[in-house]
Amino acid sequence: MFGGSGYSGLELLRILAWHPQVRVVAASSDRWAGRPVAASVAGWPTDLGFTAHDDVLAAVKPHQIALLATPAKTSAVLAPQLLDAGARVVDLSGAFRLQNPDAYVQWYGFEHPCPTLLADAHYGLPELLEVPAQARLVANPGCYATAAILAAAPLLRERLIPTSAPIIVDGKSGTTGAGRSVNEALLHAEVTENLRAYRVTKHQHTPEIERALALVSKQAPKVSFTAHLVPMRRGILVSVYVPVVDGVDEEAARAAYGKAYGRAPFIRLVDRPPETAAVRDSNLTEIGCTLDPRTGVLCAFAAIDNLVKGAAGQAVQNLNRLLSLPTGIGLSPGAGGAP
Numbered sequence: 567m568f569g570g571s572g573y574s575g576l577e578l579l580r581i582l583a584w585h586p587q588v589r590v591v592a593a594s595s596d597r598w599a600g601r602p603v604a605a606s607v608a609g610w611p612t613d614l615g616f617t618a619h620d621d622v623l624a625a626v627k628p629h630q631i632a633l634l635a636t637p638a639k640t641s642a643v644l645a646p647q648l649l650d651a652g653a654r655v656v657d658l659s660g661a662f663r664l665q666n667p668d669a670y671v672q673w674y675g676f677e678h679p680c681p682t683l684l685a686d687a688h689y690g691l692p693e694l695l696e697v698p699a700q701a702r703l704v705a706n707p708g709c710y711a712t713a714a715i716l717a718a719a720p721l722l723r724e725r726l727i728p729t730s731a732p733i734i735v736d737g738k739s740g741t742t743g744a745g746r747s748v749n750e751a752l753l754h755a756e757v758t759e760n761l762r763a764y765r766v767t768k769h770q771h772t773p774e775i776e777r778a779l780a781l782v783s784k785q786a787p788k789v790s791f792t793a794h795l796v797p798m799r800r801g802i803l804v805s806v807y808v809p810v811v812d813g814v815d816e817e818a819a820r821a822a823y824g825k826a827y828g829r830a831p832f833i834r835l836v837d838r839p840p841e842t843a844a845v846r847d848s849n850l851t852e853i854g855c856t857l858d859p860r861t862g863v864l865c866a867f868a869a870i871d872n873l874v875k876g877a878a879g880q881a882v883q884n885l886n887r888l889l890s891l892p893t894g895i896g897l898s899p900g901a902g903g904a905p
């Protein structure tokens with residue numbers, strides 16, 4: 567796996583340490599090259615050490631599966647090289663989540679180095695968009711996007727909400743969502759006792775949410791998404807506000823969630839407002855909704871752990887799919903750990 571020293575990469579290693587069918591043969595980090603993985607991951611079962619990125623790339627063999635927990639710009643260059651070497655790829659970054667190359671300039675701020683590969687990537691949100699077991703390149707969803715799509719898709723699919731009005735998505739995330747790189751805006755003194763919106767109208771998960779909702783519902787909804795930074799380490803709460811179609815009541819919304827997720831092992835439908843503490847360190851998504859009878863606006867909520875269901879746990883679900891294993895192998899509800 568690539569990017570083993572980052573927040574998502576470490577979470578992947580923590581989960582894979584206990585996966586009964588997967589053996590990690592390499593974990594890349596330039597910063598930590600030479601350091602034993604066991605020094606960072608409690609219970610790590612082997613004497614594997616972190617290895618420089620280029621050395622891991624040079625040693626890749628056909629039929630291996632590479633997990634990329636790297637920045638989008640890095641994954642966009644790395645994935646084609648891994649595919650050329652015969653490996654399959656699950657990418658945790660946004661490098662292959664969108665289909666239109668121009669969208670990368672607009673939303674990610676870089677020219678995509680391998681636009682022809684975008685059409686070959688499968689977007690893997692297992693509860694709604696399962697990838698083919700033989701897929702070569704899987705785009706693992708973004709953290710906010712996972713929560714927003716899981717909350718909104720059943721409502722759209724069952725046509726309980728109109729596409730004429732934008733779907734308002736309000737997301738709040740802990741600071742591990744921004745990764746481990748040094749950034750003045752993420753210093754403790756800037757974040758603690760503070761709450762702020764960021765990348766307003768420009769967040770890169772906006773087109774991802776719209777695309778996935780269109781794929782699931784065969785409609786073309788518009789999404790107005792705002793992200794907020796919350797002074798906690800991990801967890802995302804997404805609140806979706808949308809008017810319902812005339813005659814739709816709360817029971818119909820709950821039935822839509824039951825129909826979509828009744829058999830999904832990592833979705834917990836709740837009749838209270840979902841909360842991040844209830845899903846921390848687990849691959850669970852809590853979903854709940856309330857219809858405001860006065861305004862006809864449905865308030866739907868989804869809570870996830872950004873590093874597990876929002877990143878590493880979902881990547882393991884996608885990895886299980888590529889290995890034709892049940893979705894939950896290696897993922898107990900408690901899998902994960904503090905950063």
Ligand SMILES: NC(=O)c1ccc[n+]([C@@H]2O[C@H](COP(=O)([O-])OP(=O)(O)OC[C@H]3O[C@@H](n4cnc5c(N)ncnc54)[C@H](OP(=O)(O)O)[C@@H]3O)[C@@H](O)[C@H]2O)c1
Pocket residue numbers: 568569570571572573574575594595596597598619634635636637638640658659660707708709742743744745746747872873876877
């Ligand atoms: N954090 C989240 O909640 C979350 C959720 C969903 C998806 N994601 C996505 O997952 C990816 C990783 O995010 P993160 O938050 O874990 O980031 P992070 O904590 O900043 O870690 C980044 C990792 O990428 C490695 N890296 C940096 N430049 C590289 C290069 N040129 N070649 C190979 N590896 C390189 C770093 O290795 P060194 O040790 O060498 O620096 C480090 O291990 C991002 O694309 C992010 O958008 C993150």
